[in-house]
Structures are given as C-alpha cells and as structure tokens.
Amino acid sequence: MQQEKLEYRFFILSLVMVTLLFGYLLQSxxxxxxxxxxxxxxxxxxxxxxxxxxxxxxxxxxxxxxxxxxxxxxxxxxxxxxxxxxxxxxxxxxxxxxxxxxxxxxxxxxxxxxxxxxxxxxxxxxxxxxxxxxxxxxxxxxxxxxxxxxxxxxxxxxxxxxxxxxxxxxxxxxxxxxxxxxxxxxxLPLGDEREHLLFRKFSEVTRATIKGNLVVAAVQGFLGGLIFWFLGLPSPLLWGVVMTLLSLVPVVGAAIIWAPVALYLLASGSWTDGIILIAFGAGVIGLVDNLLRPVLVGRDTALPDYLVLLSTLGGFAMFGMSGFVMGPLVAALFLSFWEIFIREFNPSFDPHHLDAEKELEEWQGEDSKARDE
Structure with missing residues (x-):
C-alpha cells in the first residue's frame, strides 16, 4: 500500500514536471x-x-x-x-x-x-x-x-x-x-459538466470578442482611413490602422485620432473639412459600434463594460496585441469558475434575484444587534 502511494505521488510529480517542461518548450x-x-x-x-x-x-x-x-x-x-x-x-x-x-x-x-x-x-x-x-x-x-x-x-x-x-x-x-x-x-480532473461549461465559455467569449470587437474595430478603422483619404489628409492607411487598434480599447476608440485632427483643421482655417470630419466621425464612425455589435455578437456571452475595459487593458499589458482577446477570455473564465463555485457550494444563492438594498439593510440590522449585545 505504501509502495503504491509512493509510485502514485511520484507519477503525479513527474507528470507535472513533464507538462511544465513541454509548456516551456512551446513558449515561443x-x-x-x-x-x-x-x-x-x-x-x-x-x-x-x-x-x-x-x-x-x-x-x-x-x-x-x-x-x-x-x-x-x-x-x-x-x-x-x-x-x-x-x-x-x-x-x-x-x-x-x-x-x-x-x-x-x-x-x-x-x-x-x-x-x-x-x-x-x-x-x-x-x-x-x-x-x-x-x-x-x-x-x-x-x-x-x-x-x-x-x-x-x-x-x-x-x-x-x-x-x-x-x-x-x-x-x-x-x-x-x-x-x-x-x-x-x-x-482534466474537473468533472465533465464543469469542463463542458468552461470550453463552451471559451468558445463563446472568443467568438464574441472577435466578431464584436475586431470586426467593429476594423470597420471603424476603415471608415476613419476612408474619410482621411477623402479629405486629402496624409497617410490615411497608417491612421486607419491606428484607429482600428485604438477601437479595440473600450472607451478610448477612434475619436482619439480623428477628433484632434478635426480640431486642427478648424484651427488652421479648413472649416469645411473640419466640420465634415466631425460630422462623419460622430455620425458614422461613432455609431458603428451601436449598430454592428448587437448584430455580430447576437446572444453570445457579453461581459460587463467595466470588466471588458479592465481586462482588455490588462490583456494588452500582459499579452501584447493578442491581449484584446486573451484579456476578456481570462476575465470570462474567472467569472465562470466563481459561478461554478457559487452554484455548487451555495446553491440557494441567485444573483439574478438579489435585492442589494434589502441585503444591506439586513446586514446592517444584524451588525447593529451584535454591537448592542
């Protein structure tokens, strides 16, 4: 019996070491x-x-x-x-x-x-x-x-x-x-049901991020480069690609490029070009996200906007250009693991029917009662 335990532990240790070595081998x-x-x-x-x-x-x-x-x-x-x-x-x-x-x-x-x-x-x-x-x-x-x-x-x-x-x-x-x-x-020793959920979440978030972020960003960058070319501004392809990259970052968007350019056009006396760029940027480029994203993403899993922003920025910092997919993917897997944990260890908890104000009042009441005692 002791010999079997020793062999089992040594095998698990060897398995982990060989797996890590293989991962290190493929890191490039x-x-x-x-x-x-x-x-x-x-x-x-x-x-x-x-x-x-x-x-x-x-x-x-x-x-x-x-x-x-x-x-x-x-x-x-x-x-x-x-x-x-x-x-x-x-x-x-x-x-x-x-x-x-x-x-x-x-x-x-x-x-x-x-x-x-x-x-x-x-x-x-x-x-x-x-x-x-x-x-x-x-x-x-x-x-x-x-x-x-x-x-x-x-x-x-x-x-x-x-x-x-x-x-x-x-x-x-x-x-x-x-x-x-x-x-x-x-x-994987996680249980088939959990593993199916995690792989499904991986696929859903990958599709949603590619369709909802990359395609929308590419369209916004294309439109930005197109209006730059139409107005005769220098390097329209370069700035179109830059606007595509910036559109991948929530909140920032392509406006960080076309808005200062429009301001410069107005400052330099090119009022017509400046007004056209502002109207096109706000009325066309800015609306692409609201029009295309619901169609492309559909019913795929969506993360909260604040979590998308934080995970995307963190993904860029950790994984480089691949971070706009990897960041939200890590965030989605994080939420999925905690969802499994809550469902299995606290099955009575339902976040969709949670009354936050009522829960806070009950907690404050219990806390006040405990202090009085």
Missing part, C-alpha cells in the same frame, strides 16, 4: 497556438458544412476551409500590415527631416482655441509639455515602424516559420478540434 509559439485555436473556433461551422457537402472528407474540408480563411483574413491582413509599416517608414523620414512637425500642430490649436488650453489646464495637462511628448512619441513610434518595415521587407526566417506553423496547426485544429476537446475533457 504560444501566440501562434492561441490564434490557430481562434481560427479553429471561428471557422469550425464552415468546416462542418463543407465536410457534409464533400461527403465526410475531413482532409479536403479542412484544406478548403483554410484556403478560404487565407483569402478572407490572412492574406489581406498581411498586405495591410506590410503597407502599414511602409507608411510608418515614410512618416519617420518626414519627421526626421523636419518636413512634419507635430509640435506645430499643437501650437496652431493653442493659438486658435485658447479655451482648449484652459480646459486641459484644469486636469493638469500642459500643452507645451504635451507638444514635446507628442513629438518624441511620434519619432519613436515611426522609428519602430521603419525598423520593422526593413525586417518585414527582408522576410526574416522567423516570420515565415511562424506563418508556416500557424497554417499547419490551424489545419489540424480545424480537422481534429472536436476530438482534441474530447480528449481534454477526459483528461
């Missing part, structure tokens, strides 16, 4: 594995339909689905990213040569609208300090884009390796995704 590909899983989740309904149409030929269905995914998502994304870095390189050249001076734009707004300086001063924001920081940030950011544009143009081996692994892994996750999930459910 965590991003690739995650986004391959996202592709498997997002395109699995299409794979299932194609597999049925082809008469249960999973290899052909997975390959066709992956080709459609490449045409719809991967190739356009790579082209946009390449153009984005090239425009960033040109912007850096203009900033470095002095052809563009971000500080002059701030100075123009400051002289034309003194009320802006007074308003920002109430929040402790100094326009002169902001001008210097803006210039430094613009040069540093454009320099980063210029350096990466060179690397992207040279086509580094690491980049092609990542893309190759991504496509290869996506193919197998499309084809074997349900079997992998079944194996994980069988292997």
């Amino acid at each position: 590909f965590f991003g690739v594995i995650f986004w391959s899983s996202v592709i498997g989740i997002m395109f699995h309904p299409l794979y299932s339909k194609l597999n049925s149409a082809f008469g249960s030929k999973p290899n052909l269905a997975a390959m066709t689905t992956l080709l459609i995914c490449c045409v719809m998502v991967i190739v356009p994304t790579l082209l946009i990213v390449g153009s984005f870095f090239q425009e960033g390189a040109r912007l850096y050249q203009k900033l470095d040569s002095g052809e563009l001076d971000p500080g002059s734009y701030i100075e123009q707004i400051k002289s034309s609208f003194p009320i802006v300086q007074e308003f920002l001063g109430r929040f402790g924001i100094d326009l002169d300090n902001l001008k210097s920081r803006l210039a430094e940030g613009a040069i540093a950011g454009s320099r980063f884009l210029a350096e990466n544009a060179v690397q992207l143009g040279q086509g580094t081996m690491a980049f092609f390796l990542q893309v190759g692994v991504f496509l290869y892994l996506s193919y197998f996750l499309l084809r074997d995704g349900p079997q992998i999930i079944a194996i994980l459910i069988r292997a």
Whole structure:
C-alpha cells in the first residue's frame, strides 16, 4: 500500500514536471497556438458544412476551409500590415527631416482655441509639455515602424516559420478540434459538466470578442482611413490602422485620432473639412459600434463594460496585441469558475434575484444587534 502511494505521488510529480517542461518548450509559439485555436473556433461551422457537402472528407474540408480563411483574413491582413509599416517608414523620414512637425500642430490649436488650453489646464495637462511628448512619441513610434518595415521587407526566417506553423496547426485544429476537446475533457480532473461549461465559455467569449470587437474595430478603422483619404489628409492607411487598434480599447476608440485632427483643421482655417470630419466621425464612425455589435455578437456571452475595459487593458499589458482577446477570455473564465463555485457550494444563492438594498439593510440590522449585545 505504501509502495503504491509512493509510485502514485511520484507519477503525479513527474507528470507535472513533464507538462511544465513541454509548456516551456512551446513558449515561443504560444501566440501562434492561441490564434490557430481562434481560427479553429471561428471557422469550425464552415468546416462542418463543407465536410457534409464533400461527403465526410475531413482532409479536403479542412484544406478548403483554410484556403478560404487565407483569402478572407490572412492574406489581406498581411498586405495591410506590410503597407502599414511602409507608411510608418515614410512618416519617420518626414519627421526626421523636419518636413512634419507635430509640435506645430499643437501650437496652431493653442493659438486658435485658447479655451482648449484652459480646459486641459484644469486636469493638469500642459500643452507645451504635451507638444514635446507628442513629438518624441511620434519619432519613436515611426522609428519602430521603419525598423520593422526593413525586417518585414527582408522576410526574416522567423516570420515565415511562424506563418508556416500557424497554417499547419490551424489545419489540424480545424480537422481534429472536436476530438482534441474530447480528449481534454477526459483528461482534466474537473468533472465533465464543469469542463463542458468552461470550453463552451471559451468558445463563446472568443467568438464574441472577435466578431464584436475586431470586426467593429476594423470597420471603424476603415471608415476613419476612408474619410482621411477623402479629405486629402496624409497617410490615411497608417491612421486607419491606428484607429482600428485604438477601437479595440473600450472607451478610448477612434475619436482619439480623428477628433484632434478635426480640431486642427478648424484651427488652421479648413472649416469645411473640419466640420465634415466631425460630422462623419460622430455620425458614422461613432455609431458603428451601436449598430454592428448587437448584430455580430447576437446572444453570445457579453461581459460587463467595466470588466471588458479592465481586462482588455490588462490583456494588452500582459499579452501584447493578442491581449484584446486573451484579456476578456481570462476575465470570462474567472467569472465562470466563481459561478461554478457559487452554484455548487451555495446553491440557494441567485444573483439574478438579489435585492442589494434589502441585503444591506439586513446586514446592517444584524451588525447593529451584535454591537448592542
């Protein structure tokens, strides 16, 4: 008996150590594995339909689905990213040569609208300090884009390796995704019901985040770049991509780009362009979120707005660009684990019928009675 316990404990210890070692081995590909899983989740309904149409030929269905995914998502994304870095390189050249001076734009707004300086001063924001920081940030950011544009143009081996692994892994996750999930459910010692709930939550939040955040942000960025191009503003593709990235962050949005530009246009005397940009930004770009998100997300699980904001910002800080999906996903799994805990260890508790004021009054009454005693 003692020998069996020792063997069991040593096996569990070995299992944990080998698992950690394998995770460490794959740490360079965590991003690739995650986004391959996202592709498997997002395109699995299409794979299932194609597999049925082809008469249960999973290899052909997975390959066709992956080709459609490449045409719809991967190739356009790579082209946009390449153009984005090239425009960033040109912007850096203009900033470095002095052809563009971000500080002059701030100075123009400051002289034309003194009320802006007074308003920002109430929040402790100094326009002169902001001008210097803006210039430094613009040069540093454009320099980063210029350096990466060179690397992207040279086509580094690491980049092609990542893309190759991504496509290869996506193919197998499309084809074997349900079997992998079944194996994980069988292997994990959490209980089948809990595991089904967690995997379902993972899929729901991933779909909701991609459809409700990425697609909406892409549409807002496209519209922002389109209006910049229509008004003849410089680097419309660059600023369109920047607005897309900022639209992924709740509360911030694309307005942090187009609003100051509109203010500068008004300050420089381009009243017509400034008014058009304000009207388009507020009336079209700003309404995209309210119009598209309910249609795209549907009945998928949604997190509270404040939790989406905190988890998205935390996700960016911890996981980089993948954080806009990983952050809300971690938050959703956190809520799911606590939901399971509450349901199993306090089954009488129903948060949907909780009267907070009544609970507070009862707690205050019990607390007062305890002090009197």
